[in-house]
Amino acid sequence: MKYRDLHIQTQREFPNNARSEGFGWLVRAGYVTRENEILPLGERVIARIKEGATDHPQAYFASIGIPVIKGLFGHLFFFTETGKEDIFKCSECDYADLAETACSQNFKIQPPEKLPIEKVYTPNCNTIESLAKFLHVDENKTAKALMFVRISDGQFVFVVMRGDTQLNPHKLRKHIGEVRPATAEEIVAVGAVPGFASAIGIKNALIVVDELIPHSMNLVAGANEEGYHLLNTNHGRDYSADLVVEIVQAQDGDICTVCEDACFWQEKGEILVDEKGEFSDRNILLALAETHHDDKGLTLPASAAPFDVYLMHIPGKTMDTRAEAEKIFLACQSAGISVLFDDRDERAGVKFNDADLIGCPLRITVGERGLQNGMVEVKARKAGESANVRVEEIPIHIKDLSSS
Numbered sequence: 001m002k003y004r005d006l007h008i009q010t011q012r013e014f015p016n017n018a019r020s021e022g023f024g025w026l027v028r029a030g031y032v033t034r035e036n037e038i039l040p041l042g043e044r045v046i047a048r049i050k051e052g053a054t055d056h057p058q059a060y061f062a063s064i065g066i067p068v069i070k071g072l073f074g075h076l077f078f079f080t081e082t083g084k085e086d087i088f089k090c091s092e093c094d095y096a097d098l099a100e101t102a103c104s105q106n107f108k109i110q111p112p113e114k115l116p117i118e119k120v121y122t123p124n125c126n127t128i129e130s131l132a133k134f135l136h137v138d139e140n141k142t143a144k145a146l147m148f149v150r151i152s153d154g155q156f157v158f159v160v161m162r163g164d165t166q167l168n169p170h171k172l173r174k175h176i177g178e179v180r181p182a183t184a185e186e187i188v189a190v191g192a193v194p195g196f197a198s199a200i201g202i203k204n205a206l207i208v209v210d211e212l213i214p215h216s217m218n219l220v221a222g223a224n225e226e227g228y229h230l231l232n233t234n235h236g237r238d239y240s241a242d243l244v245v246e247i248v249q250a251q252d253g254d255i256c257t258v259c260e261d262a263c264f265w266q267e268k269g270e271i272l273v274d275e276k277g278e279f280s281d282r283n284i285l286l287a288l289a290e291t292h293h294d295d296k297g298l299t300l301p302a303s304a305a306p307f308d309v310y311l312m313h314i315p316g317k318t319m320d321t322r323a324e325a326e327k328i329f330l331a332c333q334s335a336g337i338s339v340l341f342d343d344r345d346e347r348a349g350v351k352f353n354d355a356d357l358i359g360c361p362l363r364i365t366v367g368e369r370g371l372q373n374g375m376v377e378v379k380a381r382k383a384g385e386s387a388n389v390r391v392e393e394i395p396i397h398i399k400d401l402s403s404s
Contacts, residue, residue, distance in 0.1 A: 001307070003342040006040045010354050020082035022290030029298050029357040031289075036282055041358065044306035045288065046281045052303055057273050064304045066272075066287045071096035073275035078287040083268035088250050092262035098271075100170035103246055104254030104264060106162070107215055115218050115232040122229045126195030128163040131229060135220060139164040143213065143221040143233060145197040147187050148179035150206070156182060156190050158205040160198075160241070161248065162212045162219070168249040175245045176208065191224060198222040198230065199239040209241035210248055298359025299382050302402060307340040309398060310360040312351045316368030325366040328376065328394055335395035356381070362398060 011028040018024035026032045031042035038046065053060035058076060061068045069077045069089060077087050077096055086099035097103070125131040132139045142163030150157055157179055161167060172179065187194050191202045198221035199207050213219075218232040235241065254264045270283040292299045302308065309332060313325035322343065329341045340360060342351050355363045365377040370388060378397065379386035389397045 001338075001340060003340060003344055006340075008039075008041060008354075008358075010357050020080065020286070020290060022080075022286050022288075022293060023082075025293045025298050025357070026285055026289045029359065031285060031298075032282070038281060038285065041306050042281075042285050045285060045300075045304060046279070048306070049284055049288075049304055050279060053279075057279075061272065061287075064288070064301045066291050068272060068287075069096045070094065071098070072101075074273070074277060075271060075275055076273040077269045078272050078283065078290075079267045079269040080287070080290055081268055083270045085269050085271060086266060087269040088264045088266050090256040090259060090262050091265055093256060093259035095256050095258040097250075099250060099266070100168065102250035102264070103257045104248065104250040105257045105260055106165060106212055106248060106254060113217075114234045114237060117233060117238060118231040119223050119225075119228055120231055121227060122196075123227050125229065131220065132163065135229075137220060140216075141219060143198065143216075143219040145192070145199070145222060147182040147192065147197065149182050149186060150176060151178045151180060156186060156205045157208060158190070158192070158197075158199055158202060159208045159210075159247070160213050160221075160235070161210045162216055165210065165212065166249040166251065168247055171245070171247045172208070175243065175247070176206070193222065193224050193226055196222040196226055196228060197224060198233060199241075200224065200230070200233065201239075206243070207239065207241045208243045208245065208247070209235060211244055211246045212248065213241075214244060292359070294382075296353075297357035300359045300361065302361045305360050306358075307338045307360050308362065308402065309337060309339045310342065310355045310358060310363045311339050311366070312342040312355060312363070313366040314348045314351075314368070315345060316371070319368045319371055321366050321368055321371065324371055324391070328364065328366065328391065331395055332398065335399070337395060337398055362401065364394065 008030040010030050014024040015027045015034045027034055030039055032038055058070050071077055088102040089096045122134055125134045128139055128142055128144050132142055140162055144161050144163045146159040146167055148157040184194055190205045201224055213235045217234055221230050221233040223230045252266050256262050271280050272283055273279055288304055311329055313321040329339055332339045359381055361381055363379045370376050374390055375388040376391055377386045378389045
C-alpha cells in the first residue's frame, strides 16, 4: 500500500495529553489521533493481531513480547503504571481479577463458643476506628453497619460487614440493584441510630450480611442507642439475614482464595481481552506501543506490524529512483510481502524519521548511488547496520530474514 493512500500524518512532537510514552508514540506515528481514535495504520495492526490471536490469545501476546496475565472468567490483563483499571494478582498462583470483582480469603480463627451479649457505654465512638481504640480490640472483632435505600422500590437496605473490611459497591449492586445512602430520618424510621446502629431489633429492612459475618463470632456492634454498643453479637442467634453474599473489597495483603497460600498485590493495568473474548482495540495498541519502542519511535515485531517492509526512495539527479522503487514494490507484493511504499517527494531525512516512527520491521531505501550498482539498502528497524542487496534478490532476501 502507498503512503499517501493511507493519509498518514506523523507528528514531530509528543501530544500534550499523552498519558504514557506508548500513547505518545502511537499519536506521533499516526496510529491513533490525540483523542485516541484508531487510524488506518492502527486498524491494520488490530486486524493482524486478531487474526493471529484467534485460538490462543495469551500465547500470541506472549509471542509478540507483551506480558499478559490471564485472570478469572477469561480476562487478559496488561500491567502498566498508566492503566485505568485496578487489578489484583496473587503473588504465587495464576489468580488475577479486577478490583471490582476480586474475591479474597479473610476468614479468621474464631473462638469456640458464642458469649452472652453485654451492653457497654461507648461515648463518642461513632466510627469503627474510635470504637476499637476505646475498647482495646482489633477492628476485625467489630461489625460495621452501612445503610442504603434501593432506588427501584424504596426498600431500606441494612448491610452488615466486619469492621476491618470495606464494601465493594459493584458487588452490592450486582446482588440487590442500585442504591443510595439512607438519610438520618430513614435510619431512625427502621429503629436504628446513626453511628451506633446494628441489625438487632430493626424493622422493615432488607438485611444483607457479608459472608464473613456468619463465620465471625462475638463481634462488637451498635446497640441502636446513642453512646452504647453491644459486645458479643452473633449472626443467627441475635439477628438473621435476608441475604448472605460476598461484598467485600479486596485489598493488598489479603489471602488468595485460589491457592490460600499467598497474598494479593494490586497494580494498575488495562483489559486486553474481556470475559466474552472481545478484544479492547485501543488497549492492545497501547500495550504494543508501551512494550515496543525506543527513542526514535515504535519497534514493532513482524507478527504485529502493519507492514513487513517500509519502502522509500531518495530522489536522484540522474535516475528515476521512484520508478525503480515502484518495481520493487510490485515484486514484493507478488511475493506476498506487505509493503508500505513511501512514495512522497519528501526530503530523505523526513522519510527516515517517519520510517523509524512507524516502526515496520524492515526498511528498504532506494537511492541513486546504490542503483548505479544494482543495489538497494536493507535495514532492520532495531539493527545498527544496514546491508546492500541486489535489486532482483530483494523478495528472497526479505523472506530469508523473516524466517531466521
